[in-house]
Amino acid sequence: MAEVNLRKVVKRYDDVEAVRGIDLDIPDKEFVVFVGPSGCGKSTTLRMIAGLEDISDGDIVIGGDVVNDVPPKDRDIAMVFQNYALYPHMTVAENMSFGLRLKKYPKAEIKQRVDEAARMLDITDLINRKPKQLSGGQRQRVAMGRAIVRNPKVFLFDEPLSNLDAQLRVQMRFEIKRVHQKVRTTTVYVTHDQVEAMTLADRVVVMNNGRIEQVGTPNELYHRPATRFVAGFIGSPSMNFIPCTLEDAAGRLQIRLSDTLAMPVPDQKAAHYRGIARDKKLQLGIRPEHITDAKATLEPGVSAFDALLDVTEPMGMETLIYFNLNGSEVCGRVSPNAGARDGGVLRLAVDLNNMHLIDEGTGLVI
Amino acid sequence: MASTLTIDKAAPRRNPGYGSMSRDRAWALKWSYFFLTIFAIFSLVPPLYMLVTSLKSSQEISAATNPWWVFHPTLSNYIQLLTSNQFLTFFFNSAMVSIFVVTITMLISVPAAFALARMRFWGSATLATGVFLTYLIPDTLLFIPLFKMFATFGDWSGIQLINRWYVLLIIYPTLTVPFCTWIMIGYFASIPKELDEAAIIDGASWFQTLTRIFIPVALPGIIAATIFAFTVSWAQFLYPLVFTTSVDQLVLPVGIITTLIKGDVFNWGQIMTGALLGAAPPLIIYAFLMDYYIAGLTAGATKG
Structure with a gap:
């Protein structure tokens, strides 16, 4: 087990910079998830840690040693691939023990390690089968088993669940978390699915365009996003962004969303926003769960208004509603009994205690 | 017989949805077999001729008989x-x-x-x-x-x-x-x-x-x-x-x-x-x- 450090790591392909100087410290035993849209550089970063890609600049440190020029086999890492990459001509047991056999471990120890990993992953019955006789979920378990038996310093996962169907994905997600809790090996996990990132990670690294946008625990990213990108990427349905400006009205700060709609900023938020220029172009960031059906009495910091609903999506426990506000499509979550219907008018409450203000120019959350 | 025919007409067709597709397939198969057969004959004739000739004596080869038939087979x-x-x-x-x-x-x-x-x-x-x-x-x-x-x-x-x-x-x-x-x-x-x-x-x-x-x-x-x-x-x-x-x-x-x-x-x-x-x-x-x-x-x- 070991910590992993990335120091100003750069990857250039000819003229294109895929990874633009990222710094990250991953402590021992931590489960870190890299998440971001395709082409953001997350897989490239993982492959650089694995040693499958050369790094153009910077340093990668595993367990205190700079490994820039160390070949993958000497980095003491194990990797699980999206398409499993099992050796098709070997049985499950042979697949799992391949690395140990290359390193000439004694037979008894190999068998013991394979049996233990198989038990942990519940694949003991499959040990003599060939990969083509296994289902997708079973294959991915074998791929994980192959990583576990090596007992490496670092586990690397490259979108391991992307090829599985939705139900199996949830199950395997649970499985991966359980295995990590048991073996406590430092883990770097890459996915484009923010739900996977939130559920698995000790810390999430959100990447965009070759850079790290923000690093934090799932809750930090959700409640205190640093940029508009993170705010929009984390959470489903994603955060609403509505163009707005700040103005003073009767000594209080208020936020103007349209010619006819303005709402007072709650006091504790107002103290924070008071210094912003009043003509600055801003965006109000508000999550769908903070736009709900209005109750008879409004809590402090909550404002109500009537909205003409475009579309409603009943989900059972709640109904998603969509309406247009000053040119932006806004999503809210209301109770199934609120009487929301397509084309109907509904009185909605916006909880501005949970608002974010985004500088339209820089994309940063203020 | 006449009544059977009318019943057949009224009965639902056996291949309702993909009838035309299977007709296409049958047509393609028919032609594949046709050309494959011609090709197989074309390439099998020379070896067959070799086999037939190899079983003949020199006299029979030079005799004016049917070249595709062995009248006196020999392993000589x-x-x-x-x-x-x-x-x-x-x-x-x-x-x-x-x-x-x-x-x-x-x-x-x-x-x-x-x-x-x-x-x-x-x-x-x-x-x-x-x-x-x-x-x-x-x-x-x-x-x-x-x-x-x-x-x-x-x-x-x-x-x-x-x-x-x-x-x-x-x-x-x-x-x-x-x-x-x-x-x-x-x-x-x-x-x-x-x-x-x-x-x-x-x-x-x-x-x-x-x-x-x-x-x-x-x-x-x-x-x-x-x-x-x-x-x-x-x-x-x-x-x-x-x-x-x-x-x-x-x-x-x-x-x-x-x-x-x-x-x-x-x-x-x-x-x-x-x-x-x-x-x-x-x-x-x-x-x-x-x-x-x-x-x-x-x-x-x-x-x-």
Whole structure:
């Protein structure tokens, strides 16, 4: 087990910079998830840690040693691939023990390690089968088993669940978390699915365009996003962004969303926003769960208004509603009994205690 | 009967949704069978004629009877050939040449293809194309300079290679190695990249990745290349005709022609028998290897 450090790591392909100087410290035993849209550089970063890609600049440190020029086999890492990459001509047991056999471990120890990993992953019955006789979920378990038996310093996962169907994905997600809790090996996990990132990670690294946008625990990213990108990427349905400006009205700060709609900023938020220029172009960031059906009495910091609903999506426990506000499509979550219907008018409450203000120019959350 | 017909008309059709599709398919199948039959007849007639003629005596061959029928079958041609030392020498030479050439070819082209397909190095793509281009030069152009090269080499070093059967071990790979390398590059390229990455992370060297992962996984491709190399070296005619002249150095195709045609006398019965016997080993090898050849070994490696 070991910590992993990335120091100003750069990857250039000819003229294109895929990874633009990222710094990250991953402590021992931590489960870190890299998440971001395709082409953001997350897989490239993982492959650089694995040693499958050369790094153009910077340093990668595993367990205190700079490994820039160390070949993958000497980095003491194990990797699980999206398409499993099992050796098709070997049985499950042979697949799992391949690395140990290359390193000439004694037979008894190999068998013991394979049996233990198989038990942990519940694949003991499959040990003599060939990969083509296994289902997708079973294959991915074998791929994980192959990583576990090596007992490496670092586990690397490259979108391991992307090829599985939705139900199996949830199950395997649970499985991966359980295995990590048991073996406590430092883990770097890459996915484009923010739900996977939130559920698995000790810390999430959100990447965009070759850079790290923000690093934090799932809750930090959700409640205190640093940029508009993170705010929009984390959470489903994603955060609403509505163009707005700040103005003073009767000594209080208020936020103007349209010619006819303005709402007072709650006091504790107002103290924070008071210094912003009043003509600055801003965006109000508000999550769908903070736009709900209005109750008879409004809590402090909550404002109500009537909205003409475009579309409603009943989900059972709640109904998603969509309406247009000053040119932006806004999503809210209301109770199934609120009487929301397509084309109907509904009185909605916006909880501005949970608002974010985004500088339209820089994309940063203020 | 009339009532049955009306009931049939009223009954629902058996293939309601995809009727037209299955009609298309039936039509396509009919034509495939038609052309496949014509093609099969076309390619089976010469061997059949060889078989028929090989069972005839010289008198019957030259008699004006139906050439497609044997009236007095005899095995004398077979007995004569199989008891002739000459023919057995040709057979032995051919076997030695083919076995060695196949071995040499695979020892060179499998690692070469692996290097060109997987070990990305500067110029590997150009080199791969270059390998294929060398195959495109016909042997009818190459045999004169090659002959000159071996003659000069013989004068210079005193090692005489011309008119020795083993000179073919050096010459045939110029035909087989480029093509087999090309086949294997294609086959190796179809193996998912993650498989060698997994092996490398598991601690395998390039050589171990080749021997323990790629060769077993690419076995169907390797067998295809082996069959090709064997066929080329077994059936090659021009090079042995040019490079070997003594009767004890000849391989089968050239041996049959040079010893069984005397002046303008064609010993058709034995020529046909020799050709038929010569065609047997490749046929047996094909039949034996066909199962391996078809089996898709990569199934299950990655998401299918």
